[in-house]
Amino acid sequence: MTVDLVILTVRQDRLRVLLIERGNQPYLGRPALPGGFVRHGETLDETALRELSEETGLDGRKLHLEQLHVYSDPDRDPRGRVVTVAYLALGPDMPLPVAGTDATAARWEPISSALTDGMSLAFDHAAILRDGLERARSQLEHTTVAAAFCPEPFTVGDLRHIYEAVWGFKLDPSNFRRKVTRTAGFLEPTGERRFPETGRPANLYRRGPASLLIPPLLRSGEVSS
Amino acid sequence: MTVDLVILTVRQDRLRVLLIERGNQPYLGRPALPGGFVRHGETLDETALRELSEETGLDGRKLHLEQLHVYSDPDRDPRGRVVTVAYLALGPDMPLPVAGTDATAARWEPISSALTDGMSLAFDHAAILRDGLERARSQLEHTTVAAAFCPEPFTVGDLRHIYEAVWGFKLDPSNFRRKVTRTAGFLEPTGERRFPETGRPANLYRRGPASLLIPPLLRSGEVSS
DNA sequence: CCAAAAGTGTTACACATACACCCATGC
DNA sequence: GCATGGGTGTATGTGTAACACTTTTGG
Numbered sequence: 001m002t003v004d005l006v007i008l009t010v011r012q013d014r015l016r017v018l019l020i021e022r023g024n025q026p027y028l029g030r031p032a033l034p035g036g037f038v039r040h041g042e043t044l045d046e047t048a049l050r051e052l053s054e055e056t057g058l059d060g061r062k063l064h065l066e067q068l069h070v071y072s073d074p075d076r077d078p079r080g081r082v083v084t085v086a087y088l089a090l091g092p093d094m095p096l097p098v099a100g101t102d103a104t105a106a107r108w109e110p111i112s113s114a115l116t117d118g119m120s121l122a123f124d125h126a127a128i129l130r131d132g133l134e135r136a137r138s139q140l141e142h143t144t145v146a147a148a149f150c151p152e153p154f155t156v157g158d159l160r161h162i163y164e165a166v167w168g169f170k171l172d173p174s175n176f177r178r179k180v181t182r183t184a185g186f187l188e189p190t191g192e193r194r195f196p197e198t199g200r201p202a203n204l205y206r207r208g209p210a211s212l213l214i215p216p217l218l219r220s221g222e223v224s225s
Numbered sequence: 226m227t228v229d230l231v232i233l234t235v236r237q238d239r240l241r242v243l244l245i246e247r248g249n250q251p252y253l254g255r256p257a258l259p260g261g262f263v264r265h266g267e268t269l270d271e272t273a274l275r276e277l278s279e280e281t282g283l284d285g286r287k288l289h290l291e292q293l294h295v296y297s298d299p300d301r302d303p304r305g306r307v308v309t310v311a312y313l314a315l316g317p318d319m320p321l322p323v324a325g326t327d328a329t330a331a332r333w334e335p336i337s338s339a340l341t342d343g344m345s346l347a348f349d350h351a352a353i354l355r356d357g358l359e360r361a362r363s364q365l366e367h368t369t370v371a372a373a374f375c376p377e378p379f380t381v382g383d384l385r386h387i388y389e390a391v392w393g394f395k396l397d398p399s400n401f402r403r404k405v406t407r408t409a410g411f412l413e414p415t416g417e418r419r420f421p422e423t424g425r426p427a428n429l430y431r432r433g434p435a436s437l438l439i440p441p442l443l444r445s446g447e448v449s450s
Numbered sequence: 451c452c453a454a455a456a457g458t459g460t461t462a463c464a465c466a467t468a469c470a471c472c473c474a475t476g477c
Numbered sequence: 478g479c480a481t482g483g484g485t486g487t488a489t490g491t492g493t494a495a496c497a498c499t500t501t502t503g504g
Contacts, residue, residue, distance in 0.1 A: 001226070001308065040306065044297040070295060070310055072269040081265070083226065085295055157482070175467065177484070199482035200474040214445075215465075382455075400494065402457070407492095424455030425501035440492075 002082055003047040004035030004125065006068065006132030007056070007089040008166075009108065010149050015165045016108040017129060018056060019121075026078050027122035031114075033129065034106070035084065048087045056106060063091035064148035068132055076124050086128045088135055092151040140166055141216045144186050144207070153190050153204035156180060167219055179217055185210025227307055228272040229260035229350065231293065231357030232281070232314040233391075234333065235374050240390045241333040242354060243281060244346075251303045252347035256339075258354065259331070260309065273312045281331055288316035289373035293357055301349045311353045313360055317376040365391055366441045369411050369432070378415050378429035381405060392444055404442055410435025 007018040019031045034055040038047045044067070049060040068086040076082065111133060113119065115126065139145050140163060147154070149162045160176045180186050187205040195201045232243040244256045259280040263272045269292070274285040293311040301307065336358060338344060340351065364370050365388055372379070374387045385401045405411050412430040420426045 038297075038308075041299045043299065044295060044308075067295060070269060070292060072263075074266045074268065083263075083269070155483085172468075173482085174469085174484070174486090179466085195475070196482070198476055198480065200484075202483055215443075216441075218440075218466090220439075380456085397494075397496085398455085399457070399459090399496085404493085420502070421455065423453065423503055425457075427456060443493090 001038045002035050002084040003038060003044055003051060004033045004084050004086050004128060005048060005051060005089055006033060006086060006129055007052070007058070007063075007091070008111075008132070008136055008149075009091055009093055010162050010165045011093045011108055013161055013165055015111045015168075017111055017114050017132075019107060019109045019114060020055060021105040022122055030122045031109070031119060032122035033086075033125045044085050044087075048089075052089065058091070058094055060089070063089045064145050065089050068128070068135055071124055071128060073124065084123075084128075086132065088132045090136060090139075090145055090148045092149055137166055137219065141219055142213055144183075144210055144213060147186070147207040150207075152206050153192065153194075155194055155202035155204060156187070157202055159187075163217075183210065183213055184208075186213070226263045227260050227309040228263060228269055228276060229258045229309050229311050229353060230273060230276060230314055231258060231311060231354055232277070232283070232288075232316070233336075233357070233361055233374075234316055234318055235387050235390045236318045236333055238386055238390055240336045240358075240393075242336055242339050242357075244332055244334045244339060245280060246330040247347055255347045256334070256344060257347035258311075258350045269310050269312075273314075277314065283316070283319055285314070288314045289370050290314050293353070293360055296349055296353060298349065309348075309353075311357065313357045315361060315370055315373045317374055362391055362444065366444055367438055369408075369435055369438060372411070372432040375432075377431050378417065378419075380419055380427035380429060381412070382427055384412075388442075408435065408438055409433075411438070 005018075009016055009018075018034060020034050022028055022030050022032050034051060036047070036051045036055070038044060039050075042050070045065070048065060052058050052060040052063070052065075066088050068088045070083060070085050072083045074081055076084075109119075111129075114121070114129060115133075119126075121129065136145075146159055146162045146166070149166075150158050156177050157173070159180060160171055160173060163176070164170055185208040188208045190204045190206055192204045193201040194204055230243075234241055234243075243259060245259050247253055247255050247257050259276060261272070261276045261280070263269060264275075267275070270290070273290060277283050277285040277288070277290075291313050293313045295308060295310050297308045299306055301309075334344075336354075339346070339354060340358075344351075346354065361370075371384055371387045371391070374391075375383050381402050382398070384405060385396055385398060388401070389395055410433040413433045415429045415431055417429045418426040419429055
């Protein structure tokens, strides 16, 4: 029994997933999601946190982490019966991960290229990644997890860039602002401002206590450009 | 590794869960969710379908079945390490189940009493049941699964009774009708009508091909009485 | 006729969209 | 001044909530 991690972040306005290059058989040298076997006496959450730090050097306490789905096809691993529990992790742009125990390389791969046919991820990881991406997109509609992608403090524009990167289309800045600022508990003003290279300074915020978005922020509001 | 099932139905206008009485140690004689061990070479979906028929005599192909969550606390089973994958099953009012291999009794228990302290379900099944109930309530908002509770053909009133039983409050009949009939692909008219003991006859419908409810049918619309 | 459930119409309101417009800063 | 993003205002449309009302049956 294993845990595999779909770790997403936004870097340079692109949604990216953390991939490792496999250092062992099977699928030696092929890109894959980080993951590993559950140890005796560990909960799955503990396994996920441990793999996160072992394979990527990331601190799981700063990330949003949730169970995604279990993949149990008897033929999914050529070594034999391996059931895997996939986790979805969302976090702010993080320092480049270091190669870990059974990974010879790790990188932040843009989602678009990670899902092309040419990439051919190990095992059924392409399917797991697709499911994780769809879950992340859906979570942005109904919860405030998008803020987990932003290093604090952040501006409304930062948050909008997250939505645009994850959903893959532009949003209307003024309507977006209204929606997030009117949802009580989503954003907490710090009172500070950030001065960009050019343009009016923006108010800075921290994540608020709310976790659900009621009413939801629907993806249907796609806008040109 | 096991699969446990939260099987819900609506019977006599009450939401009910299928509970068995345990025939083995541990928790001998205590009420529990049906479930059992995953066999070699089986996917989890197959295990869920097999347990469904073995323990309850129900045909899983007529039910809506989905993965719920994995429960992995090392102490959740006194026999040792048992990770369980919970499934949620929703179906129409079904023939009384027959007692199966490791169950000495099975019954449709109203949700309200199944979750009282006095019931004290085996293992962590009370927590699993609570999670399943919340998932079912949420699914009714965003998908058309409510129709899975209705034997075909059914009326708009039948469907409304499902929502009322699962959510635990009354809905406005006229507004409900508008919402479900205007969602393309939710209901397919059969052209037939049903004549109640008293009152105007109602049009009959079958489930349509749609599975998502856009826009969602929100729970916030609670109404008095 | 009455009771009961099905089904329609209507008004008021909340919210979203689209877009015009103003604000504050660096250059 | 100008460019650039931040931020506000507003008209129009869409869907919901609340509830009055009509329809169709059995008794």
